Amino acid sequence: MIRCKIEHLEERARQRGKTLAEVTPCIVERNDDHIVVDPMHEAYPRSQELPPGALERMKNFASASAQHIAAGMPRASDEEIARRFDICQVCEFFDGKSCTKCGCGISRDAKHLSKLAWSDQSCPVGKWGKVIG
Ligand code: SF4
Numbered sequence: 001m002i003r004c005k006i007e008h009l010e011e012r013a014r015q016r017g018k019t020l021a022e023v024t025p026c027i028v029e030r031n032d033d034h035i036v037v038d039p040m041h042e043a044y045p046r047s048q049e050l051p052p053g054a055l056e057r058m059k060n061f062a063s064a065s066a067q068h069i070a071a072g073m074p075r076a077s078d079e080e081i082a083r084r085f086d087i088c089q090v091c092e093f094f095d096g097k098s099c100t101k102c103g104c105g106i107s108r109d110a111k112h113l114s115k116l117a118w119s120d121q122s123c124p125v126g127k128w129g130k131v132i133g
Contacts (some may be wrong), residue, residue: 001028002037008090009037009045015092016045039096048097055105064104064115071120076131081108084116084128089128101125 006020006027013023026041037044052060068074076084085108088094093101101124104115115121119131 001003002039002089004037004086004089006030006035008086009035011090012046012092012094015090016048018045020089028044033123044096047093047100052103060102061100062120064102064121069122074119074131076117076119078130080119081114081116084123085104087123087127089118093125099124 004108009023009027010020011019017066022047023043025043026037026039027035028038028041029036040048085106088099088106091099094106098105102115105113107114108116122129
């Protein structure tokens with residue numbers, strides 16, 4: 001389940017040529033403008049781009065891990081993880097669980113094996129960058 005603001009879902013729907021009304025069935029809970037969305041629901045506006053295959057994902061993860069270790073394993077702050085997560089939530093390459101560009105899992109919770117939590121990592125299309133210092 002994904003927790004976000006309804007404006008994030010609307011933006012995500014718009015990016016995929018859909019209206020908020022068309023994707024509303026994937027909302028399972030609503031409290032004012034905060035919603036909980038089921039990314040597995042057929043109405044969820046997911047990316048049409050196929051994610052990289054297993055081999056490509058392993059290569060990407062090995063490369064990101066090597067870079068992270070070489071940088072001294074710097075961890076992003078909770079605020080930075082949340083900021084990156086919010087950007088991914090409305091990204092056209094986010095399929096509800098992972099990034100279809102690099103294949104990495106996108107989660108606010110998986111802090112240790114998530115690239116969102118590694119301050120030396122960056123978005124593959126430049127939507128968020130490394131945190132230096
Ligand atoms: S890492 Fe970048 S490209 Fe991938 S889902 Fe997040 S914002 Fe989009």
